[in-house]
Amino acid sequence: MQKYEIFINPKQLNQLDKDIWMDKHVPAVLKIGSSQYTIGLSYRGNVIRKKKKKSYNIVFQKPFTVNGAHEIHLNAEFNDITLCRNKLSLDFFDKIGVTAPHSKHILLYINGFCKGIYLELESFDQYLLEKRKLPLGPIIYATNYHANFSLLTPEKKLKTSLDDGYTIKYGEKKDLAKLENLIAMTNTVSNEEFEKQIPRILDVNQYLTWLAGVVCTQNFDGFIHNYALYQNSETGVFEITPWDYDGTWGRDLHGQPLDHDFVPITGYNTLTGRLLFFPQFKKTYLDILSSILDNQFTVKTQTERIDELFQTIMPYIHLDSxxxxxxxxxxxxxxxxxxxxxxxxxxxxxQVVKLQ
Known part of the structure; x- marks a missing residue:
C-alpha cells in the first residue's frame, strides 16, 4: 500500500480544526515516494467532518496536475469497518459500464503521525474526462437531497428553483438551464411528448444501467444524492455517474444494517418513475438488471473482488487507530x-419476474 505524507504548518492545521466547515484550502506539501508536490488542503464531506477521522480534499498547485489529475479526494471511510464498500461499489459500476471515479487505498501520514488507511478517489471533473478520452462537457454535482428530479423537495415542499440541490463542478451557470429543462420536462409534459423527447436529453440506456447499479448495491441515498450529471458535448445528452458509496452492500451511511429488500427494484426518484412507466424503457431496464444479476452481481464474482480488497488492507489495519x-x-x-x-x-x- 502506498504511503502518502502530508506536511503542514501546525497553525494552518489548527485553522482547519477551528472551522471544520471551511472549504478554503490551506497550503501544504504532499510527499509520495520520492516525489513532492505543493498542494492546497481542506476537509471534505458532510457527516464525516464531525468525526475524529476526517476526509480531505487535495488540489495540486505545483505541478498543476499529477497523473492527469488536478484534484483528488482522500476519504476516511470512517463508518465502514471494512474500508472497502465505496471502492467495491465504484469498481462494480465500472464493470457494468457506468463511468465512475477510480480509487485505491493509501496509508496517510500528517506531520509524521499515521492517520490510518484512506481511499484515494478521482475527482469527477474535466481532467477525468480528458483521462478517459471523453468529450468535455458540463458536470453538475447533486450536492443534497433536493436533487430528486422533482418540483418538490423530499419534504413535499415546492422548490424555489429547479436547480435546487445541484452545484456546477465544470461549466458555466447557463449550463444549469439544460438541467432545469430536463427536470421541467420530467414533471410537466405529456406522456407522448416525454417518450419522444427524453432520449434527446438523457442517455436513457446509460441511466438505466446506473439505476441497476444503485439498486444492486442498495445505496439508499443514491437516487437523490451521491451522483453527478455530465452532458456529453458530442451527443448533447446527459449521462450520470456515482460517487460516495460507502453506505452500501447491506449497510447504511452510518454503518447500520439494512434489510436486503429495503430499497425497491424501481428505486425512488421522479425521473426513474417517469421512465419506468413506459413498457419499452421498463423492458430495457429489466434486461440490463437481469444481465447484471447473472454476471456481475453474483456471490462468485464479488467474493473474488472482496478477497482482493481485504488482502490489500489486512496487513495495515493495525495502523488505523x-x-x-x-x-x-x-x-x-x-x-x-x-x-x-x-x-x-x-x-x-x-422482483424482475413480477414486473415483466
Missing amino acids: FIKASPEILKQEKEFIIHFIQKRNTYLKQ
Whole structure:
C-alpha cells in the first residue's frame, strides 16, 4: 500500500480544526515516494467532518496536475469497518459500464503521525474526462437531497428553483438551464411528448444501467444524492455517474444494517418513475438488471473482488487507530456482505419476474 505524507504548518492545521466547515484550502506539501508536490488542503464531506477521522480534499498547485489529475479526494471511510464498500461499489459500476471515479487505498501520514488507511478517489471533473478520452462537457454535482428530479423537495415542499440541490463542478451557470429543462420536462409534459423527447436529453440506456447499479448495491441515498450529471458535448445528452458509496452492500451511511429488500427494484426518484412507466424503457431496464444479476452481481464474482480488497488492507489495519477491526471482525463482515449479495440477488430476480 502506498504511503502518502502530508506536511503542514501546525497553525494552518489548527485553522482547519477551528472551522471544520471551511472549504478554503490551506497550503501544504504532499510527499509520495520520492516525489513532492505543493498542494492546497481542506476537509471534505458532510457527516464525516464531525468525526475524529476526517476526509480531505487535495488540489495540486505545483505541478498543476499529477497523473492527469488536478484534484483528488482522500476519504476516511470512517463508518465502514471494512474500508472497502465505496471502492467495491465504484469498481462494480465500472464493470457494468457506468463511468465512475477510480480509487485505491493509501496509508496517510500528517506531520509524521499515521492517520490510518484512506481511499484515494478521482475527482469527477474535466481532467477525468480528458483521462478517459471523453468529450468535455458540463458536470453538475447533486450536492443534497433536493436533487430528486422533482418540483418538490423530499419534504413535499415546492422548490424555489429547479436547480435546487445541484452545484456546477465544470461549466458555466447557463449550463444549469439544460438541467432545469430536463427536470421541467420530467414533471410537466405529456406522456407522448416525454417518450419522444427524453432520449434527446438523457442517455436513457446509460441511466438505466446506473439505476441497476444503485439498486444492486442498495445505496439508499443514491437516487437523490451521491451522483453527478455530465452532458456529453458530442451527443448533447446527459449521462450520470456515482460517487460516495460507502453506505452500501447491506449497510447504511452510518454503518447500520439494512434489510436486503429495503430499497425497491424501481428505486425512488421522479425521473426513474417517469421512465419506468413506459413498457419499452421498463423492458430495457429489466434486461440490463437481469444481465447484471447473472454476471456481475453474483456471490462468485464479488467474493473474488472482496478477497482482493481485504488482502490489500489486512496487513495495515493495525495502523488505523480509528477502525476497530480485527481479522476476525473483517471475516465476519466479509460473510455479512456475501450473505447480503446472495439475499439481494434472489430478491431482485423475484422482483424482475413480477414486473415483466
